[in-house]
Amino acid sequence: MVDDILAQITENLLKGETESVVTLTGQALTAGIEPLMIINQGLLPGMEIAGEKFSRGEFFLPHLLIAAKGMQEAMALLEPELSLRQETPEVLGTVVIGTVHGDIHEIGKSLVGTLLSVKGFQVHDLGVDVPGERFVEKVKETGADILGLSALLTTTMIGQREVIEALVEAGLRDRVKVLVGGAPVSQSWAEEIGADGYAEDATGAVQVAQDLLEGKS
Amino acid sequence: MSPGILSISNPKLSLNLLTKGEIRQLHSATLEVIESVGVRFPLPEALNLLEDHGARVNRDTMVAQIPGDIIETYIAKAPPNYTLAAVNPDLDLQLDGNHSYLGTDGCGVEIIDIFSGERRRSTKQDVSDVARVADFLDEIAFHWVPLSAQDCPPESRALHELEAIWSVSEKHVQTETILGERQMQAAIEMAAILAGGKEALRKKPVLSIMQCSVSPLAHDGGSLEAGLIAAEAGLPVGFMTMASCASTGPATLAGNLVVGNAEVISVLALMQMAHPGCPVYYAAAQTSMDLRTGAYTGGGPEDFLFGAATNLLADFYNVPLSMGAFATGAKEPDWQAAVDNSFSSFMAVSTLSDMLLGAGLLHGSRIFSYEMLLMDAEIWSILHAMFKGIDVNQESLALDVIREVGPGGTFLTQRHTLEHMGHLWLPTLMDRRPYSVWEEKRDGVREWALARARQILSEEPSEPLDPELKNEFLKIIEIVEQG
Numbered sequence: 001m002v003d004d005i006l007a008q009i010t011e012n013l014l015k016g017e018t019e020s021v022v023t024l025t026g027q028a029l030t031a032g033i034e035p036l037m038i039i040n041q042g043l044l045p046g047m048e049i050a051g052e053k054f055s056r057g058e059f060f061l062p063h064l065l066i067a068a069k070g071m072q073e074a075m076a077l078l079e080p081e082l083s084l085r086q087e088t089p090e091v092l093g094t095v096v097i098g099t100v101h102g103d104i105h106e107i108g109k110s111l112v113g114t115l116l117s118v119k120g121f122q123v124h125d126l127g128v129d130v131p132g133e134r135f136v137e138k139v140k141e142t143g144a145d146i147l148g149l150s151a152l153l154t155t156t157m158i159g160q161r162e163v164i165e166a167l168v169e170a171g172l173r174d175r176v177k178v179l180v181g182g183a184p185v186s187q188s189w190a191e192e193i194g195a196d197g198y199a200e201d202a203t204g205a206v207q208v209a210q211d212l213l214e215g216k217s
Numbered sequence: 218m219s220p221g222i223l224s225i226s227n228p229k230l231s232l233n234l235l236t237k238g239e240i241r242q243l244h245s246a247t248l249e250v251i252e253s254v255g256v257r258f259p260l261p262e263a264l265n266l267l268e269d270h271g272a273r274v275n276r277d278t279m280v281a282q283i284p285g286d287i288i289e290t291y292i293a294k295a296p297p298n299y300t301l302a303a304v305n306p307d308l309d310l311q312l313d314g315n316h317s318y319l320g321t322d323g324c325g326v327e328i329i330d331i332f333s334g335e336r337r338r339s340t341k342q343d344v345s346d347v348a349r350v351a352d353f354l355d356e357i358a359f360h361w362v363p364l365s366a367q368d369c370p371p372e373s374r375a376l377h378e379l380e381a382i383w384s385v386s387e388k389h390v391q392t393e394t395i396l397g398e399r400q401m402q403a404a405i406e407m408a409a410i411l412a413g414g415k416e417a418l419r420k421k422p423v424l425s426i427m428q429c430s431v432s433p434l435a436h437d438g439g440s441l442e443a444g445l446i447a448a449e450a451g452l453p454v455g456f457m458t459m460a461s462c463a464s465t466g467p468a469t470l471a472g473n474l475v476v477g478n479a480e481v482i483s484v485l486a487l488m489q490m491a492h493p494g495c496p497v498y499y500a501a502a503q504t505s506m507d508l509r510t511g512a513y514t515g516g517g518p519e520d521f522l523f524g525a526a527t528n529l530l531a532d533f534y535n536v537p538l539s540m541g542a543f544a545t546g547a548k549e550p551d552w553q554a555a556v557d558n559s560f561s562s563f564m565a566v567s568t569l570s571d572m573l574l575g576a577g578l579l580h581g582s583r584i585f586s587y588e589m590l591l592m593d594a595e596i597w598s599i600l601h602a603m604f605k606g607i608d609v610n611q612e613s614l615a616l617d618v619i620r621e622v623g624p625g626g627t628f629l630t631q632r633h634t635l636e637h638m639g640h641l642w643l644p645t646l647m648d649r650r651p652y653s654v655w656e657e658k659r660d661g662v663r664e665w666a667l668a669r670a671r672q673i674l675s676e677e678p679s680e681p682l683d684p685e686l687k688n689e690f691l692k693i694i695e696i697v698e699q700g
Contacts, residue, residue, distance in 0.1 A: 060508035062463060104259070104437055107465055111511055154324060154365035155374060155396055183513075183583065184326040184365070188338055201510045 002033055006042040013046030013070045016063065021070035025077050035081040039089050043071050047118050054203075061202075065111070068118045091122045093213045096138045097148035098126035099182075100159030105152035108182060111202040112148060119206055121146075132159070132166040139167065139176050146209050149195075151182040160185070161193040177212040181205055222308055222388075223355040223598065225317040225566055229606020232567040234525050240533050243471065247478040248285030250434070255282035256483045257435035260442055263487055270490045283483060291486035291493075297535040299496045301359065301453065301572075302421040304411050305387035305680070310358055310572075312453075312498070312537040317566045318358035319597045321351050321590070322544055322575025323393050325364045328585040331670060336584065339364035345381040346674055347577065347585060352386035353673045356594035356601075359389040361427075361575050364585050373697045375400050379407055379424070380690045385678040391539065391572070393427040393457075396439040401426075401446045403697045407690050408452065419451030426454045427500055427539060430480035432465035441484070448488045448495040455539050456484045457500035461513050464506040470519060470526075477503050478530055485536065498571070499531040502541025515546040515581035516557035524565035537571040543593050544574070546581045550589040550663060554579065559596055566600050591666035595646045602642040613637075645669070 005028050012020040021043075028038050050067040053059035082088065097113045099105055106128050117123045124142055126134060139147055147167070151157045160180050167173040177196040180189070190198035197208040235243075258264055259279045268274040270291070272283040301310040310318050328339045331346070343364050351357040362378040369377040375394040382390050395401050404424065405415070412418040426447040428440035436456075447454045458477035460466035466473035485497045505519035506512065514520060524542050531538035542565040545557035565573050575582075576597070577590030607613075618633035628634050646662045648655060655661070 057509065061506070061511045062468075062508070102439070104431055104435075106431075108511075153396070154326060154367070154394065155371045158371045183581075186327060186338070189326075201512055203510065 001031070002037075005031065005033070006038065009038065009042035009074070010046040010049070013043060013067050014050060016066040016070070018066065018070040018073055022073050022077060025074040029077070029081060035078040035085070036087055036089065038074075038078060043074055047071055051118065061111075064118065065114055068114045072114075072117070090120065092120035093122070093145040093209075094124070094142050095121045095146045095148060095209065096124045096126065096135065096142060096144040097150070098130035098135060099128040099150040099152070100156055100163060101129060101131050102159060103151050103153055103156035104128045105150065105182070108152065108202070109148070109150035112150070112181065112205045115202050115206045116148075116209060119210065121209065132163045135163050136166050136170045136172065139172055140170070144176055145213055146177050146179055148179045148181070148205070148209075151180075151185060154184045157182070157184055157189065160189075160195065164193055164195065177209075179205060179209060179212070221355050222310070222318070222358045223601055224310070224358060225569070225601055225604050226315050228317075228566070228569060228604035229608075230567060230604050232525055232564070234522070234568070235529050240529055243474055243478060243530065244533060246471075246475045247482065248288060250475060250479045251283050251288055251483050252285050253282065254434065254479075255280040256479060257281075257431075258441060258484075258487070259436065259438040262445065263436075263441045266487060266490050281483075283486070288482060288486045291489040292482055292534050292536070294489040294493045295485060295497050295534070295536050296494060299453065299537075300422075301389045301391070301425055302412070302423050303359075303387055303389045304383070304423055308358075308388050310389055312571050314532070314537075314571070315569065317569055317571065317573060319356055319562075319573045319593075320359040320391060320575050321347065321357060321361045321363045322578040322582055323361035323363050325578050325583055325585045326367065327583060328364060329579075329587070331587050331667065331674065338367050339585065340368040341366035341377050341381050343585070344378050345385055347587075347590070348382040349385045349678055350587060350590060350670050350673045351576075352388055352678070354590075354594045356597040357388070357576060359391055359572070360386060362390075362392050362394045363575075363577060365394070370698060372700075373400070373403075373694050376403050376407065376690075376694045376697060379404060380687070380694065383407070383411065383690070384682045384687055387680050389423060389425070391425040391427055391455075393429070395426060395443050396437075398442050398446060399697055401443040403693050405447065405450045405452065406693050409450075410686055410689050415450065422452050422496070424452055425498075426452050427457055428454070429457050429459065430477075430484065432458055432460035432480060433476045434479060436480070436484055441487075444484070444488060445491055448492045448497070451495065453496040453498060454488055455498035455500040456481050457502060457539070457541070459502045459504070459513065459541075461503065462505035462519055463508065464511060466503070470522060473503055473505075474523070474526060474530070477501055477527075482534060485534075498537040498539055499527070499534065500539040500541075501527040502544065502574070503527070512546070513581055515544040516553070516561065518560075520557075521560045521564040524561050524570070525568045528565065528568035528570040531570075532568075539572040539574060540565045540570040541575070542570075542573045543576055543596075544578060544582050545589075548580055548584075550579065550586055550592050550666070554589060555592070555596075558593055559599075562593075562596055562600055563603075566604060587670035588663050588666040591669055592646060592662065595644065598645075599642065605640075 199205040267281040408424040412421040460477040503523040542561040545554040547554035576593035
C-alpha cells in the first residue's frame, strides 16, 4: 500500500498530472507515511527520471517543468509537516536568484530557478526589478552559496556589475559564487565584471552552478 | 550615400495563409483576452489614460481590462499610411501598404571583427561602421541600431548609437534601444535638429521608435513612457511582441498570435487615446521556443508562418508592420542561416510586410557579421526579382524573336535578348564559376562578402554629417550624461 501510493506519486509526476500529485501526497500523509519518505521515495525519483529522460532527449523542457511544478506544489503541502518534525530535506546548496534593477523579464530567471530546485538546490527567487541592496541582504540572510543575476537588456546588464560591486562593499564577495545570464550576456561580459560563472541556457546554468559548488571552476 | 533604395512593391506573388474568417476569429479571441484577462501596463500615466477611456484597472497588479469596442474605436484612429522620412528625401520610405523595405537587425552585443575575424563585444565605432556599410547597400532601406555601443554609459548609450548612425548615413533610423523619458526627450531633440525643428519633425520623422512588449500580456514601464513621449512628438511608434510558442505564448500558433496581438493592439490603442491620429505601427518577431533548450529560436517553420501571418493582422487593423525576419539562430553565415533567412524573408514579403528586420545578425540577433549582412542583402535582391513575378504580354511572349530564331537557332545574338536581359538577375555572391576555377582558388561567398564590406569601409562616407550638427548632438548627449 505504501509502495503503491509512492509509485503513483512518481508516475503522476512524470505524466504532468500536478493535481493528482498533490492529492496523492495528501493521501500519503493521511495514511501516515513520513514526509521525508514521500519526498525521497515518491517525488525525487520522479524528478530524477524526468531529468534522465530530458538528458536523453525523450523529454522536452515543458515535461521537466510541469514535473517540477508538481514537486513544488506537493512540497507546499509537506513543508509544514517537515517543520513540525523539525526535519529538512537534503539540500545541495542555497541559491538566491533574481532579475536586476530596471529589468522586468521573468521567464529565463524563473526557468533557471526551477531547474536548480529540481536538482536539489534551495532557491530563493527575489523576482524582477530587484535593487542591488536586496540581493546583498538576501545573500547575507540565507548564507547563499550561489547568487544568480539575470538581465535581458543591454541597458540593464550593467546592473549585474553593480550587484557584484555591492557584494564586495558588503564584504560578502568571497562567500558567494555569482552566476550571470540573459540574452545579451556573454562569457566575456561575465569575465569583465568578475562573475564566477555564465551559461547561455538554463540547463547550462545548472551545470555551472553544480561545478561552482564542487569547486571545479 | 546610396544611390537608391531597393524596395519590393506591386508583387505578383501572394500567399493564401489565413481566410478573412480566420483573421476575424483571431481578432475576436484577441479582444476577449484584452477584455477578460487584461494586459499589464506598469505606468500610472498609462493606467490613468486607459481608465479614463473605459478600461477596468487594477492598480495593484497594474492590469487593465479594456472593452473590445474601445480597442476597435481607438485603433481605427491610427493613420493607415505615412512616410518614414530620411534626412535625404530621396531616401524616404512610403508606408503605403504597397512596399516592403529591408532594414538592419538589432540589437546585437557582439561582432565578428572585420579584420581579425575574432568575436568580441561591440562598441560605438562598430555601430558607425555597420551603418556605413548598410548605408552603401541599396537593399538596406533603413537602419536599426545594429549593435549596442557598450563602451558608452547606459544612460546615454542609445543616443550615442543614434549619433553614430546619423554621422554616416542619411537613411531613416528606427531605434529599438531607447528606454525612459530622458533619453527619449534627448533623441527627439536630436531628430528635430536634423528635421529643422520640432514642428518640422512631425512632417519629416527621420526617426521612428520601436519598443518591446514583455510577453505574455505585459508591457514595460520605461517602454510605455518613451512610446508616449515619442507619439506626442509625432514620431512613428511601434510595439513589438516576441511571444514564443510554449514559453511566453501558447504552444499553438493561433494562440501565440492571439497573445502577441493582444499586447500590440492594446498598446497601439493606448497611443491613440493619448494622441489621436499619431503614426503607429505593429511590430512582431514571434517564434517558437526550442523544446530542448528553451531558447528563442529565430528560425524554423513556425517563425516563417508568423512572418507571413502577422502582416495579415496588421493589414486588418490598417497599420504598417515592422516584422522580424532574417534573425537566424545560426552561429555562422552558413546553410542554416541561408535557410532561415531565405524562408523568413520570403514569407514576410509574401504578404507585403512593410518593414523587415533585419539583416546582418547571427545567433538569434546577438552577433553581427559583415558577411551575413552582405549575404542577406543578396537574398533581398533575389526576393526583389522573384516578387516581380512573370510578366505576360506581347513583348514578353517574344513571338517575333522565337520566329526569327526558329528550331535549333540561338537567342544570344538577338536584339530582343539585348533589350531584355537586363531584367535577368545577376548574383554578386553566388558562385557560378567553372568547377576548376573554384578548385584552384577554393574561395567563395564568405571571402567575397567580407572583401566587399572591407572595400566599402575603406572609402570615406560621401555625405558625412555637418560637424556643427554633430557638435549639437554631442552637447545634447553631454547634458543627459551630466544628469
